[in-house]
Amino acid sequence: MSTPNRAAVYARISSDIEGTGAGVARQVEDCRKLAAGLGWQVAGEYVDNDISAYSGKRRPEYERMLADLADGLVDGVLVYHIDRLTRRPIELEEFLGALDRARVRQVKFVTGDTDVFSGDGLMMARVMAAMAAKESADKSRRVARKHQQNATEGKPHKGATRPFGYEADFVTVRADEAEVYRQLVARFLAGESTRSLAAWLSANEVPTVTGSDWQTSTLKNMLINPRYAGFRVHRGQIAATGQWDPIITEEQHRQILAKYAEKKNSGRRAPQRYLLSGMLRCGKCGVRLYSSARKTSRRYVCLSGPDHGGCGGLAITADPLERFVADAVLYRLDTSELADTLAGRSSSDERAADLTTALDEATERLEQLALAFANGDISMREWMTARKPIEQRLMTTQRQLAAITHTTALTGLVGNGEALSRSWQSLNLSRQHAIVEALVDHVVIGPGTPGAQALDPGRVCVVWRH
Ligand SMILES: [Zn+2]
Structure with missing residues (x-):
């Protein structure tokens, strides 16, 4: 057997060996010393950093070494310890296979003195690889168990950055x-x-x-x-x-x-550009009006055609209409009628509680199904089929819950319409829209004189929410 003159030095540092002193630099240095002692020529170093072989993540330098072995560029391998080389038994077999195909018989370890080519050495290498693997698995389990325990004790999970609203201890409120x-x-x-x-x-x-x-x-x-x-x-x-x-x-x-679920379902993502978007109905045909900008003015119009299905015969100038409806809303905030309506709505708290229960039940059912699938009690197909109606129910319930919470937009505003009217212009459109939508179910626009810029209040019929 000739002395290798194109030996590879392989080193790997993983996050789990801090404190053991086997840093990459030392691994490489010790391998080079060993090479000098044996009279081997080192042709290249292959160093993987901070990657645990057990995790199954790729090790680019290790793979490069195997490729160089296959290409006949390497005739010997030097490694600090066998656990640097492989930590899963299957990897050891792969490595031995690669050596075999390359007809390389020279492998040396700085520590452990494992000779992978004598029968006992191979056995020992396999046992060591198996033990290294078990140790890694045990460690992963210990870490997982610790995480689990911390979670059930309600201890915070401390990530790299603190959560907004809490100090760096993840507990104290800022x-x-x-x-x-x-x-x-x-x-x-x-x-x-x-x-x-x-x-x-x-x-x-x-x-x-x-x-x-x-x-x-x-x-x-x-x-x-x-x-x-x-x-x-x-x-x-x-x-x-x-x-x-x-x-x-x-x-x-x-x-x-619930609100996010509602948004997702309605698919409404673009910012609101018109105060009354979605709230207006055509007084001729009953379908909703769409906003439409022209060079000189913004309008709401009834659109015909397959997507809209309206009569196409009605339009109204946006600005005066928006002012009119906003005034009506602000006025209504101060009426006793609204106070009565809202008092009636508090019964919706009970309804909210019912919906919340339904939500919990559906969620739990989904979890049970996931568990049944994970346990192998039901097939993937059965799982997917069973999920569908429950997910549907979940979405419906979330929407209903969201509808009830429209009342939330009015918190602190009822009885303060006059004060609000002074700051109305300074509110952004999104906030204005939310307030109007909380009170107004829809507005029916009657036919008017074509081209008229001034608003005829007789055309506007506001239907309040009840
Ligand atoms: Zn119409």
Whole structure:
């Protein structure tokens, strides 16, 4: 057997060997020393950093070494310890196979003195690989168990960045940010879009925890995060009550989820451009009116054709109509009639409770099905089939719940219509729309004189929500 003159040095550092002193530099150095002692020539180093072989992630340098072996560029391999080379038994077999095909018989380890080519050495290598694998698996299990335990005890999961609203200990509430969060929730539930809220945060120079800009996706994740209602989530499920103070109530959290579900279902993502979008009906044919901008003015029009199905024979200038309806809404906020209507609506709390129960039941049923599939009790097809009606029910319930929460837009506004009318122009369109929509079911527009710019109030019939 000739002395290798194109030996490969392989080193790998993984996050689980801190403290053992086997850093990459030392592994390489020790391998080179061994090579010198044996009289081998080292042709190349192959170093993988911070990757656990057990995790199954790819090791590019290891693969490059196998490729070089196959190409005949390597005639010997030097490794610090066998656990650097392979940590899963299957990998050891792959490596031995690669050596065999390349007819390379020279492999040396700095520690352990394993000779993979004598019968006992091979056996020993296999046992060591199996033990290394078990140790890794045990460690993964220990870590997983620890995570699980922390979750059920309600301890926070400490990620790289603290959550907005909490200090770096993930537990102590930051009063200023908590207040911002509550405002975000209130405005979101009142119908403002995530996009509009992100713009509001930026305009007010509220910093994110990382110092980057506010993104709608960041904001959405923040709004739907159960942590703010005091829940500890583990593997996507609520595992326990968290060991920190909630910033909002459980009920608010549910309303947020319902609101997102409603938005998703209605597919309405573009920002509102017209105050009365979706609320107007044609007085001739009854279908909804669409906004339509012309060079000089904005209008709402009845559209004919397959997508819209209207008579196409009605239009109204937007500006005076919007002022008129807004005035009516602000006036109504101060009427005793509205106060009575809202008093009637409080019975909707009971309904909300019923819907919430239905929501919980459906969610639980879905989880049971997932479990049954995971256990092998039902097939993938059965699982998918069984899911459909439950998901449908879930969506319907979420929409119904969202409809009830329209009342939320009016919190603090009833009886304050006059004060609100003074600040109305300063509210953004999204907020204005939410307030109008909370009170107005729809508005019927009657036929008018074509081209008239002034509003004929006789054409407008506001139908209030009850
Ligand atoms: Zn029409």
